[in-house]
Amino acid sequence: MVTIKDIAERAGVSRSTVSRVLNHSGYVSEDARKRVEKVIEETGYVPSEYAKSLRTKKTKVIGVILPTIQTETPSRIVTGLGRELSKHGYQILLANTDHDKEKEMEYLDLLKVRQVDGMVLIATNTEPELLQKMKKMDIPIVMIGQEAEDIVHVTYDDYHVARDLTRYFINKGHKKIAFIGVDETDRAVGYLRKKGYYDEMAAHGFPVEEEWIQQGIFDIDSGYEAMEKIMTRSQVLPTATFAVTDRLAIGAMSYLKKHGVKVPTDMAIAGIGASEISQYVDPPLMTVDYQNEKAGEEAAKQILAHINSKVFQKKIVLDYRLIERNSV
Amino acid sequence: MVTIKDIAERAGVSRSTVSRVLNHSGYVSEDARKRVEKVIEETGYVPSEYAKSLRTKKTKVIGVILPTIQTETPSRIVTGLGRELSKHGYQILLANTDHDKEKEMEYLDLLKVRQVDGMVLIATNTEPELLQKMKKMDIPIVMIGQEAEDIVHVTYDDYHVARDLTRYFINKGHKKIAFIGVDETDRAVGYLRKKGYYDEMAAHGFPVEEEWIQQGIFDIDSGYEAMEKIMTRSQVLPTATFAVTDRLAIGAMSYLKKHGVKVPTDMAIAGIGASEISQYVDPPLMTVDYQNEKAGEEAAKQILAHINSKVFQKKIVLDYRLIERNSV
DNA sequence: CTGTTAGCGCATTCAA
DNA sequence: TTGAATGCGCTAACAG
Numbered sequence: 001m002v003t004i005k006d007i008a009e010r011a012g013v014s015r016s017t018v019s020r021v022l023n024h025s026g027y028v029s030e031d032a033r034k035r036v037e038k039v040i041e042e043t044g045y046v047p048s049e050y051a052k053s054l055r056t057k058k059t060k061v062i063g064v065i066l067p068t069i070q071t072e073t074p075s076r077i078v079t080g081l082g083r084e085l086s087k088h089g090y091q092i093l094l095a096n097t098d099h100d101k102e103k104e105m106e107y108l109d110l111l112k113v114r115q116v117d118g119m120v121l122i123a124t125n126t127e128p129e130l131l132q133k134m135k136k137m138d139i140p141i142v143m144i145g146q147e148a149e150d151i152v153h154v155t156y157d158d159y160h161v162a163r164d165l166t167r168y169f170i171n172k173g174h175k176k177i178a179f180i181g182v183d184e185t186d187r188a189v190g191y192l193r194k195k196g197y198y199d200e201m202a203a204h205g206f207p208v209e210e211e212w213i214q215q216g217i218f219d220i221d222s223g224y225e226a227m228e229k230i231m232t233r234s235q236v237l238p239t240a241t242f243a244v245t246d247r248l249a250i251g252a253m254s255y256l257k258k259h260g261v262k263v264p265t266d267m268a269i270a271g272i273g274a275s276e277i278s279q280y281v282d283p284p285l286m287t288v289d290y291q292n293e294k295a296g297e298e299a300a301k302q303i304l305a306h307i308n309s310k311v312f313q314k315k316i317v318l319d320y321r322l323i324e325r326n327s328v
Numbered sequence: 329m330v331t332i333k334d335i336a337e338r339a340g341v342s343r344s345t346v347s348r349v350l351n352h353s354g355y356v357s358e359d360a361r362k363r364v365e366k367v368i369e370e371t372g373y374v375p376s377e378y379a380k381s382l383r384t385k386k387t388k389v390i391g392v393i394l395p396t397i398q399t400e401t402p403s404r405i406v407t408g409l410g411r412e413l414s415k416h417g418y419q420i421l422l423a424n425t426d427h428d429k430e431k432e433m434e435y436l437d438l439l440k441v442r443q444v445d446g447m448v449l450i451a452t453n454t455e456p457e458l459l460q461k462m463k464k465m466d467i468p469i470v471m472i473g474q475e476a477e478d479i480v481h482v483t484y485d486d487y488h489v490a491r492d493l494t495r496y497f498i499n500k501g502h503k504k505i506a507f508i509g510v511d512e513t514d515r516a517v518g519y520l521r522k523k524g525y526y527d528e529m530a531a532h533g534f535p536v537e538e539e540w541i542q543q544g545i546f547d548i549d550s551g552y553e554a555m556e557k558i559m560t561r562s563q564v565l566p567t568a569t570f571a572v573t574d575r576l577a578i579g580a581m582s583y584l585k586k587h588g589v590k591v592p593t594d595m596a597i598a599g600i601g602a603s604e605i606s607q608y609v610d611p612p613l614m615t616v617d618y619q620n621e622k623a624g625e626e627a628a629k630q631i632l633a634h635i636n637s638k639v640f641q642k643k644i645v646l647d648y649r650l651i652e653r654n655s656v
Numbered sequence: 657c658t659g660t661t662a663g664c665g666c667a668t669t670c671a672a
Numbered sequence: 673t674t675g676a677a678t679g680c681g682c683t684a685a686c687a688g
Contacts, residue, residue, distance in 0.1 A: 054667095343659090
C-alpha cells in the first residue's frame with residue numbers, strides 16, 4: 001500500500017508538504033506542488049480515510065437508521081439524503097432494523113462506535129426510552145417522520161393533512177366516512193392522522209360508527225382485510241374511506257373491486273403517500289404528496305449545519321399537496 | 329473522549345490488557361478482566377473503530393453501489409445483503425448512482441478510498457471500462473445482476489426465464505406474441521431476455537413482426553407508451569405481450585384498460601420481478617419471482633468468504649419461479 | 657499472565 | 673516556504 005511517506009520520498013519532500021498539497025492548506029511552492037502531484041498521479045495514491053479520521057475526528061459518514069428499505073417512503077427519503085450528503089463528500093452508513101424496535105436502539109450504539117459524524121433516524125415510534133437514548137447521544141442526530149421535544153426533527157403535518165383530506169370528502173357530500181389507520185405507537189401515522197380525521201368529523205357534527213374505524217399494518221393485505229371488516233360489520237355502510245397510506249387504500253380497493261362495490265360511486269377512497277402505483281390503479285387513487293425526497297434533503301442540511309456548528313432549525317414541518325384523482 | 333488509555337489507568341492495568349479483554353484474545357486473569365470490565369461499564373467506553381481499522385486494515389464495511397434504491401429489485405437485494413452482513417458485524421456503505429454511469433466509476437474509487445473491505449455492485453450494464461476497472465480493484469468485489477468473465481457475480485438465468493415465459497404463452501395457444509424490452513446495454517434485462525424470447529419464437533417457427541418489439545425504460549409510463557405503439561402500429565395485432573419487468577407490464581395493462589382491450593382474453597400479458605403490486609392489479613399479473621433477497625444474501629456470503637480467504641464461487645446463478653396468474 | 661514497545665497513516669504544531 | 677516532531681487510539685509482537 002502506498003502511503004504519504006512513499007509520496008514524500010519519491011517527490012523529495014517531507015510528509016508535511018505532501019499533506020499540505022493534499023489539503024490545499026498552508027504554503028507550498030509551485031515547484032514542490034508540481035512534483036508531489038506528479039508522483040501522486042503516477043502512483044495512484046489515495047490518502048487513507050481512516051488514518052485521516054483518527055487525526056481529524058471526522059469520518060464524513062452519516063448513519064441512517066430505517067425500519068425497511070422496501071417501501072417508497074423510506075427509500076425516497078434515503079435518496080434525498082444521499083443526494084444532499086454526497087454533494088458535501090459525506091456517505092451513508094445504512095442500518096436496517098427490519099421493523100425491530102430493539103435493533104433501533106442497538107444501531108444507535110453501533111453507529112456511535114462507528115464514529116459517524118451524525119445520524120438520521122427514520123422513525124416509526126416515539127417510545128420514551130428511544131427518545132431518551134437519542135438525547136443522550138453526543139452526536140448530531142435528526143429524526144424524520146415523528147415529532148419530539150428536544151430532538152431535531154423533520155416532519156409532515158400529519159394532523160392537518162388528515163383534516164384536509166377528511167374535509168375534502170365532506171365537501172364532496174360525504175357524511176359517513178370510514179377510516180383505516182395503523183397502530184398509534186406510530187404517533188405521526190397512527191395517532192395524528194386519526195385525530196385529524198376525528199376532529200374534522202366532529203367539527204361538522206358527523207357521528208362516527210365504531211365499525212368504521214379499522215386498523216392495518218403497513219401492507220396491502222391488511223388494507224384488504226380492514227375494508228372487509230368495514231363492509232361486513234358496519235350497521236350503516238360508509239360512503240367514503242380514508243386510508244392512512246396508499247398501500248392500505250389499494251388493499252381496500254382490491255376488496256371493493258372483488259365484491260362489486262364501485263369506486264367512487266358506491267365508495268370514495270383516498271390514501272396518503274403519492275406512491276408511484278397510485279395513479280395506475282383503477283380508478284386512479286386520490287392521495288397526498290409528502291415530498292419525501294425533500295424531507296431527506298432537509299434532514300441532510302440540518303445535520304450538516306449541526307456538524308459544522310452553524311445554525312440549524314430544531315423543527316421543520318414540510319408542505320404537502322393533495323392530489324385529486326377519480327377515486328373520490 | 330474516553331480512550332483505552334483511560335480505561336487502563338482507572339483499572340490499574342496496561343493498555344494491552346484492556347485490549348485483550350476487549351478482543352477476547354490472549355490470557356487475562358479473572359481478576360484483571362473483572363476490573364477492566366467494571367471500568368468499561370462505568371465509563372461507557374467504546375473502542376474507536378477507525379483507530380482499530382488503522383491497525384488491523386479491516387473496516388468491517390462493505391460498499392454497495394446501486395442505480396437507485398427506489399425500485400423493488402435493488403431494495404430487496406440490499407435487504408438481503410444487510411441481513412447477511414449484519415450477522416457478521418459488517419455494515420453497508422451506500423453509494424447511489426441515480427442511474428448515472430459515470431458515478432458508477434467514481435464510486436468504485438470513492439469506496440476504495442473509504443477502505444471498505446469489499447464491494448457489491450448492483451449492475452445495470454457491462455461496459456468494458458467498468459469491467460476493466462473492477463478487475464483492477466484489489467478489493468473483493470461481487471457483481472449482482474449481470475454476468476462477466478473474471479468477475480465474481482450473482483445472476484439470474486435471464487435467458488431461460490425469457491424462453492420459459494414465452495413458451496408458457498405458446499402453450500396457452502398464443503402465436504402472435506409482442507415484446508416490451510429495455511435498452512440492450514443492460515445485457516441481462518435488455519439483451520438476454522430479448523434473445524430468449526426470439527429464440528423460443530424461432531424454435532416454434534413463429535414469425536415476429538417488427539412492430540411487436542418495443543422498448544421502454546424502467547418505469548410504468550414507458551410500458552404504457554410501448555403498448556400504445558404495439559396496438560396502433562402493428563399490421564397484425566398480437567394476442568399476448570411479454571414485458572421484461574412488472575412495471576412495464578403494468579403500464580401496458582393500463583393502456584389496454586383505457587382502450588377497452590380485455591386482459592387476458594384479447595391480450596394476455598406477463599412481466600418479471602414479482603413486484604408486490606403485481607398481485608393487486610386487475611387481473612393479477614403473471615410474473616416471475618427472482619428471489620432478490622436471496623441474491624443479496626448469496627452475494628454477501630461470497631464476499632465474506634473472499635475477505636476471509638475462504639473458497640468462494642466465481643459464479644452463482646439463482647433459481648426462479650414462474651407465478652401463474654390470471655393475466656395470461 | 658502482563659507490561660513495554662513500536663507503529664499503522666495522517667494532520668498539525670513549532671522552528672527554522 | 674519547509675521539515676521535524678508529535679500524537680490521534682489502537683493492536684500485536686516480544687520480553688518478562
